[in-house]
Amino acid sequence: MWQWIKTLYHRLGSPKWFYDITNRWIPWLVAFSAIGAAVGLVWGLAYAPADYQQGNSFRIIYIHVPAALISQSAYLMMAVAGAVFLIWRMKMAAWVARVIAPIGASFCLIALLTGAIWGQPTWGTWWVWDARLTSMLLLLFLFFGVMALQQAMETEEAGHKASAILALVGVVNIPIIKYSVEWWNTLHQPATLKLTEKPSMHPDMLIPLLIMIATTYVFFALLVILRTRNEILWHERKRSWVKQLLEN
Template sequence: MAWQWFHRLGSPRWFYQKTGAWLPWLALASVILLTVGSVWGLGFAPQDAKQGNSYRIIYIHVPASFLALAGYYIMAISGAIGLIWKMKLSFAVMRAAAPIGAVLTVIALFTGAVWGKPTWGTYWVWDARITSMLILLFLYIGVIALARAFSREQVADKACALLALVGTVNIPIIYKSVDWWFTLHQPATIKLTQSSSIDPSMFYPLLTMIIGFYCMYAWSLIAHTRTLVLQREWRTQWVQQELSGMETQGKGGK
């Protein structure tokens, strides 16, 4: 059963036709969770004993950072699947994940700089965590640039996948940088194997924001992948039928 689903997910047509119904629910969940989490965290969570209200930027910074890292794994794994099993859909997912991950990394770096000013007295320091996050941004940009550098789609897909796989070396460095080197960046407050160091009154709105960001990421990734599928498969009969149906609905709406 799992193998059958794996092969179905490799079909651009099956993916496009099945995921259309998911988008409204993901969008609704994103709006609700992000609204609740923002109001809860920014308006009702208590002040931090040391940082005051400046810590509240974590409700944007932490989810964006999480997704920037997780999104890179999604991009690299999709590229690996494309190289190994020659699945065209996985290459589309890889390409769709690159600009989304780049935007999230920019948000993480920007909010980190804003948070660093009142905490460290400066917007930017070349510490291990921040520098490795900047490298992550360059890797995302590199994949985007490679996708546009080759006229042949297959060659571009393979080049992007190889760069994405090589770049996975940077992800453990980002995770462990605060443990391996002396750094101004604080250690992780949310831990999977140990109890979190953040108070529950601050943690629950943060968890709400993280889940909301994941829903928003899923919506963005699926929507962008669907667009790429139409672009890459536009010569096929099923895409022509889909486009004809869209055109018919558009005229009916008028």
């Protein structure tokens, strides 16, 4: 098992191998994303029963929760990729961290916007300086900071190093986001899904939410792969295999 993981790790560090292997994955990821989004959104927005307290306004959960989860997961993945680059100087890790930043920022912005839309009928206001909202806003600024450092340094390698360090420092914000509703008195409702507790949602509401979460993770993977492939083509453009690929 360990040998397999080690082999996979070294293969993923090869731009050509990554480009070739992901070419087989893309059609499956596209198909799953399209089918999952169609099923999850239609089920959640059209057929799931209305919430007994919030009515139909709760339906934004099928976009808000997946976006919020992805934004936090994206930050952790970006930080891990940054750590791999700092420790082992793997260029593929630096490229992956680079492409994750704007994708994660986009999902974080979607989470904040949908949360504001959800909060207006629920709380009577678009925004409050709630612990959960404030920590999510800080997450967005961290994504922006990572992207800014990647561009601000004199050399690309220096940008990778600086942004990786910031990403690792910012990881402390992730548990704050997760436990903010437990550590402080907030308007934000507790977590909808918990690994240690049975879901309180009705299955007709829960199943489409799980479908949307899984679909969003697959869509996120698709975006990361596509943008990483572009990074590979740009950085490896002088390699013979890229020249041959572009000629064909």
